Amino acid sequence: MSTGTITDPAPLDAADPLAAHRDLFVGAETPLVYFDGNSLGRPLRVTGPRLAAFVEQEWGGRLIRGWDERWFELPLTLGDRLGRACLGAAAGQTAIADSTTVLLYKTIRAALAARPGRTEIVLDRDQFPTDRYVAAGIAEETGATLRWIEVDTSAGVTPELLAEVVGEQTAVVLLNHVAYRSAWLADAPALTRIAHDAGALVIWDLCHSAGVVPVELDAWDVDLAVGCSYKYLNGGPGAPAFVYAAARLQDELRQPLQGWMGAADPFTMGPSYEPAPGMRRWLSGTPAVVGMLALEDMVDLLGEVGVEAVRAKSVGLTAYAAEVAAELLPEVAPASPTDPERRGGHLTLSHPAMREVTAALWRRDVIPDYRDPHGLRIGLSPLSTSYAEVRAGLDAVREVLDEVTA
Template structure:
């Protein structure tokens, strides 16, 4: 394998040209200063924020305060002083602008899988009797498929795996629920949330969208596009940290009728009454189940401070510019035929990652990581690079592509 610091790139292009362009782009990037809001190791190009986001600078101090003062000194009093008990709704409102939701519709807590189970069973119950099918993205993240199967068994529906492009033709009056990923986790393909939601509504079906690979990287517009229910994690582009709680969005128009299959005491209208009968709380609060994970919950709240003053539209513009530039650098540096992009070239169909197919992908990614370029591998043959515009720059994109070129050179 060649020295990644060599001056000549495979194919004849000179790194200095692309390096100079990267420097100019970084110098004029309005979001470049946001990198200072994160702690990143020196010398590392981090392109795996679509798996685990970087650490925002204020989180460690906030966690120390929670542990030493709120837990250590205030003890149980911290539940009732307005900080802990209201965190799921408060933090839900804080992240709502990033998914295009008005306040009062998003509650934070549990994992994506648990929230998806609530959403799918709740969606089936909202759809009502006489419907028999649940259409599920055929290439969905495996856990989504497992949860969909369980939710379907519970509600008497049949799961029908369907390519998102075929959803409009597959819909019918017997369709109860449509579960779709906004962005494909392997390829980075972005699916048409507005059009697919409209198509589902045209036959009376309820939509559930998984936003794990889009929220925080691009505008989602849940309210604007009349999405019914949505779930997502917060440890990827939202940088909430490992094991950060997920969220559940319940459109305001469905909240009164939303019947959660997990009616925990935190979702009760009067949780401290401790009555034997369950009465759901008003609003999205009925999506709560048990005691929230306070340490990770408040770490997420602090992490979201990194978004102060940031426009999600500006993030999307930089994401597209970064991925365009990376693909251009790959074409210049990597020998022809060594890799194949499986990420759509069209902006309308591209999320915030680039996936490249190649032989020996696992070994190639391991070598990239050893050289300070951190992406990830997806079986059987995909190199996956996530671009988080809050802390990834154009010089990072150029170095990653150049290093990849030298591995193949």
Template sequence: MTYTQADFATRAKALDEADPLRDYPGRFLGSDDPEIVAYLDGNSLGRPTRATAERIAAFVTEAWGGRLIRGWDEQWFDLPVTIGDRIGATVLGAAPGQTTIGDSTTVLLYKIARGALALRPGRTEIVLDRDNFPTDRYLLESIARELGLTLRWIEPEFTGGVTARELAEAVSERTALVVLSHVAYRSGYLLDAPALRAVAHDVGALLLLDLCHSAGAVELELDSWAVDFAVGCTYKYLNGGPGAPAFAYVRAEHLADFTQPIWGWMGRESPFEMAQGYVPAQGIRRVISGTPAIIGMLPIQDTLDLIEEAGMAAVRAKSVALTGFALDLVAHWLAPLGVEVSSPADPARRGGHVTIDHPRFKEITARLWQRGVIPDFRPPQGIRIGLSPLSTTYAEVLAGVAAIRDELAAR
């Protein structure tokens, strides 16, 4: 059956009107900007909330400008762990005392991976996959070189991700650590985390998940899944802003013996004593190193407010519906023009974005940006359509995919 633009426009309008989260896009800045036709890159950088603009302004004049250095005693010192606990409870499925926030994703990934490896002395291999995000791959290459370890690579399907069967073929009694992205950054493939954890644990290895494309888009249950460690960023679906600090999760059973390699004063027991010698703080605070980026933590609280209000189940349902609508549009409008889908059709295996491929997408992405349609390009020839459930409408998805169709058809 052939669907016209009017048919899909009617459907998008009906979906937006029936959407339980229909009031949320208006709570983000830029939602009414006439120059932005469709923002389809919320999986790279989320929009700021309107509440964040007010919070940051008030912080500068009242907390920073008014309280000055006294702010450390009154609130700031504990902010990494208090926000960490909120992230854990709201989006990670983690009990208090296991999550903290601070540093970049790269730095936290290094700290957590090194600390995890120290818990498995005598083991010589790290397992990871070729399609993991470049930072993850580069960082583990550097750690392997630093410690004289061997990297064992998994090569998943281009349109998928690592399966339990593939992992089982790669791990052994030599495996110390398995590092995987819970949602693949390119294909959007959603791992079966409990199954992969079981495979890793069966050989005595530890599992570290990268949650950058998961937190705030898919439901997570780190505690019940018995995941050992996790790291993720906050500037995507958590709308923390450019370079917002990342979070780290260390399962409670590992905390007493966990030691990370970047020792700093804020991670020391009784840091304000300024004593000689490093003694790690109790609990998750031992993951912290230096003075945390307080201003960078502020926006995350506003998105956590929204997610707590809406509920992660509703956020995930909207994510599935948005990506499903996008795939319907692609099938009817773009597939006849030679576009291929590189993301799972099964919503149970699909994260919050879809990737489509065509040889001309690199040049087309630049033209889309000029006309106010903003996806991102991922080599070798993919446009990634990232749909942030709280801030994206079905009308935006329609406008964005229609613009891709028009650019392809015009050339």
């Protein structure tokens, strides 16, 4: 099926300095093509045995003592490690907790409360649904207004578009670092500056960038950020999310879900809630220790490899996928930026038959995602994906497109 004019993946894999890492992941030995690492990353091989050992030794052996010994601090110590490995965040500004949705609720509410007299939440219509739904719920309950950025599909959310909508009524700007369908990569430092110039706080949703695109929250002067850990951070289905709050703002921000684990002294169990200093105040209930363990393994690996190296491979993979798709699938429209520097870790290909194509691909163990309208989304998790896998998957798309449009 492949044609001679298309770049052979073999030399690319041979030259890939991260090629050997693929074998660290479960399933690397199978012929399955996984194009959905941006939805659910593969598990590391160490993770299964590690979970079993945790149950036997740490949970079963240390029992309640585990809280004093390690678990009580784990949301903050693992947050720090994640911040250092992937987020450009100095210690004391990142916590692991809840889900992205719950953390969006906390951060938006906290940001609104920190800008009294301002009434607008600025966001864009291409944002992931949960971001929009949470913001809409908060608008309804607080009387705030949603102010929409009209995204330019040929450029994503640009500084110019944001500058048009922010103003003296803007309390908070909520943005997605990498757009979940198109993969547009936002100019986070420039957009943050524009929000700040208008006197607003900014919240970055890093779900589609954490672990694959370098993020420099401290250097970019970001106020708040959230993200999930089950995509490029390989934390497993429904792993807890993370929240970043800049140190300079921590005393002034209060989130509304006041629980014992966010209290200044959880075990005094006193009559009234006093938020803990630092990041602990972002916690509410008992931390999801079992849920954090897989993430811990991947944060270790990312710390060793370095996100810059991961990004270099990611750009290589998406560029190769774009090149092969252009040659092999001329009737398919790319729905992602062509400039790799403006693109996150995935690539969306558009064609009216893509819903049907996705279903047919799944039946052959080629696993992309489908996103309305007409989008075949190819998420290439750099450490677990080879160039040969990209090529095999796109060959399969060619065959399946022929079948379903025949």
